[in-house]
């Protein structure tokens with residue numbers, strides 16, 4: 001079992017790469033909408049509580065397992081328990097399947113960026129443009145370009161590729177989103193959007209569904225359950241303070257997501273649109289909003305560049321665990337591992353990129369391949385893998401090994417270590433089991 005040869009060049013670089021992985025399409029199109037439709041600022045408070053209760057420690061667990069293992073996710077799991085090796089492969093499978101979806105979305109973003117950058121805002125800002133593009137073969141070409149760009153960054157290495165690009169793109173993303181938010185806030189009638197985002201609905205606190213939605217979002221937005229943070233942890237120097245960096249990463253992700261809300265909703269309401277979630281918001285409503293704004297092209301380009309940076313730095317983090325595994329397993333150089341993975345991905349990705357068009361006839365339970373994979377990863381593999389890693393670290397790591405790693409072999413003083421351990425052992429697994437139960441209970445009952 002060989003160990004990692006590469007490391008982050010600095011603690012700052014590690015933080016930047018980790019934040020860049022966390023802040024992705026989940027923060028851009030999922031979070032703002034979830035806030036608006038689940039009790040406004042009440043949702044932000046609930047999400048914050050969950051980030052504190054389970055997100056920070058979930059992230060610490062993955063980083064600690066990775067640093068302790070000092071190798072790819074499969075062998076790191078095996079170091080904690082020899083029989084856990086195959087569980088690491090489930091994390092890798094999850095990461096691979098997430099990438100198949102993420103790269104299609106990334107391709108769409110890249111296509112819009114190209115259109116906006118070539119002054120075609122008016123062409124894309126129609127309600128039918130998106131669906132006809134999504135169904136066309138062109139979607140495949142843009143997905144291929146996005147995949148190649150992602151692989152190219154990963155191929156450059158941990159410090160010279162992932163860390164370097166994540167740092168630059170993260171900083172630019174932050175600046176661009178602030179720019180777009182200021183523009184939106186300066187529009188007349190922006191206040192309706194601020195109210196939508198921030199007006200607290202006190203009944204949200206007693207609504208279990210909202211708590212569950214926020215838990216799912218907390219796990220997703222911190223890139224947990226895909227071996228990503230285990231792999232990123234394996235490049236962390238022994239003296240780094242993992243708990244502290246998890247805290248910084250979690251709060252930065254939260255702040256970025258809230259900023260995203262301010263970049264979207266004030267402008268949306270000011271222009272007389274009503275909010276919706278997901279792809280429709282990003283690819284249909286927002287171009288129409290920008291098209292109505294003076295200087296719209298500039299702000300649309302700024303917004304889509306930011307979205308592209310958020311998407312590609314997350315995509316890079318989804319690929320890295322697999323590349324790291326291939327390098328160790330088959331004793332390959334980084335370049336060879338990345339090229340092999342690129343070829344496999346491009347073949348398997350074709351039906352997913354064309355799932356809304358040519359391959360729309362390929363369905364499982366009435367869902368096309370894209371939506372099937374989305375459900376499989378989001379509702380099954382992500383919670384399952386997070387459950388596996390916390391149970392492994394909490395119950396199977398000998399001599400309270402998680403606390404030993406987190407405290408840098410007892411050289412750091414942890415706040416309430418026993419409480420921390422029991423959160424990992426009981427609270428996080430229980431919360432995940434409840435979410436999965438609530439998701440599947442109605443499906444199982446209705447199938448009977």
Ligand code: PFF
Nearest residue numbers: 022024025026027221223314
């Ligand atoms: N955390 C990122 C996002 O919210 O978009 C990227 C991500 C990575 C999402 C891995 C999901 C995942 F399984």
